Amino acid sequence: MVATGGAVAGAGGPAAGRGRGRRPGEAVLGSRPAYSARLAPRFRPVRTPPADEHPRAERTVPWLRVAASYAWRLILVGAAVYGVFTVLGRFQLIAVALFVALVVTSVLRPFADLLNRLLPRPLCVAVVLVGSLLLLSGLLAFVGEAVAGQWGQLTSELTGGIHRIEQWLQRPPFRLSPGKLSALQEQFLSYLAAHRASLVNSAVSGLGRVVELVTAAALALFTSVFFIHSGERLWRWARDQLLPSGAREVWDRGGHAAWRAFAGYTRGIIIVAATNAVLVGVALFVLRVPLALPLALLEFFAAFIPLVGSPVALAVATVVALAGRGPVTALAVIVLIVVIGELEGHVLHPVVMSWAVRLHPLVVAVSVIAGSIVAGVIGAIVAVPFVSVVWAVLRALRPGPA
Numbered sequence: 001m002v003a004t005g006g007a008v009a010g011a012g013g014p015a016a017g018r019g020r021g022r023r024p025g026e027a028v029l030g031s032r033p034a035y036s037a038r039l040a041p042r043f044r045p046v047r048t049p050p051a052d053e054h055p056r057a058e059r060t061v062p063w064l065r066v067a068a069s070y071a072w073r074l075i076l077v078g079a080a081v082y083g084v085f086t087v088l089g090r091f092q093l094i095a096v097a098l099f100v101a102l103v104v105t106s107v108l109r110p111f112a113d114l115l116n117r118l119l120p121r122p123l124c125v126a127v128v129l130v131g132s133l134l135l136l137s138g139l140l141a142f143v144g145e146a147v148a149g150q151w152g153q154l155t156s157e158l159t160g161g162i163h164r165i166e167q168w169l170q171r172p173p174f175r176l177s178p179g180k181l182s183a184l185q186e187q188f189l190s191y192l193a194a195h196r197a198s199l200v201n202s203a204v205s206g207l208g209r210v211v212e213l214v215t216a217a218a219l220a221l222f223t224s225v226f227f228i229h230s231g232e233r234l235w236r237w238a239r240d241q242l243l244p245s246g247a248r249e250v251w252d253r254g255g256h257a258a259w260r261a262f263a264g265y266t267r268g269i270i271i272v273a274a275t276n277a278v279l280v281g282v283a284l285f286v287l288r289v290p291l292a293l294p295l296a297l298l299e300f301f302a303a304f305i306p307l308v309g310s311p312v313a314l315a316v317a318t319v320v321a322l323a324g325r326g327p328v329t330a331l332a333v334i335v336l337i338v339v340i341g342e343l344e345g346h347v348l349h350p351v352v353m354s355w356a357v358r359l360h361p362l363v364v365a366v367s368v369i370a371g372s373i374v375a376g377v378i379g380a381i382v383a384v385p386f387v388s389v390v391w392a393v394l395r396a397l398r399p400g401p402a
Helices: 002-020 056-060 062-090 092-115 121-149 151-170 178-194 196-242 245-286 292-302 309-324 327-355 361-397
Strands: none
Touching (some): 092 245, 092 361, 121 292, 196 245, 245 292, 245 361
16 A cells, blocks of 8 residues: 555656646646637638539630620610711701811811911901801802803703714614614603602702701801810810719810811811812813813812712713713713722822821721711711711720820
8 A cells, every 4th residue: 555655656756846847837748728829721722613614605606705795885886876876867957067067167277276376366267267258159159150151052062962972872882773762852751741740849848958058057157156266165164064073084085086086087088179179170171071160069079978979970070071072081081080089099098188097998988888878968978077086086095005
């Protein structure tokens, strides 16, 4: 018993000694710590599903998702463009007047800024507007006087030209008999007699359109006065009143880009149209084609419809040349059409329109056709500058260098 107790005591003695000699704060081996430390959670990587877990359509036709994303965006853009043209169609008179006012402003604004160095701003606006009206009226009066002075000669030449056309149609390759030609003339006269009432109604409605055009011209002149005088202040007022402060900078950048594109396109197309008209007028005068000056003026206005207007005007000149001077002169006019078309497409447009937004000919053709479908001749005229402005705004708002 004593030995056992001594052994026990001996066994516990060292432990007790170690316990009694332990320093404060020292942990005893095998004992539970006084506090528990929280280990940092282990990083668990995000598990990416294997390729087999993706839908089969996403793995096999990725181009379909890309095409769908582009498709609905194009549908939204097309709906927006259609809505804009629909609204403008409802207010066609006001839209045409504003468009003409912007054209007048883009042409006359540099002259007003130049005169503003010497004269007050209101006087500069009056000088450029009155001067442009006098110049346009003088040009129209000169054309009318030229046509009136040559009317008798033109009538006889056109009558003889029609007779020459009939003789030309009787020869190969057409071989039309005189009976067929007279039958065609009778059919034409009978058509006029049968549809006389509808033609009269069309003429009366045309008088109504003339009144609308005069009203639109007056509104355009009234609007262009304010655009030339203080266009920037009007833009700043509309920007500050209608837009929140955070969006003003973006809209201001887009607005300036739109105006630069529109003004550049307008000035460029006027230079191109004037160049074409001068070339056509000189060539028709050299070839002694009747109505050379009115045909040159027709070429000037027709050039505002890209890719379509100039060939149509020169086709009319070809018919007049065929009736007035014969097939040789008409063939020379056809050669003139080809030469002017090449000059316009490869020289004038690349050089003159370099400051405006340059569009691909395919885009121009599609724009003209789409505009003519939506709004007729007005749509064909407005389509290309509209697309140019939209493209310029997109380039200006695109992040990074434009």
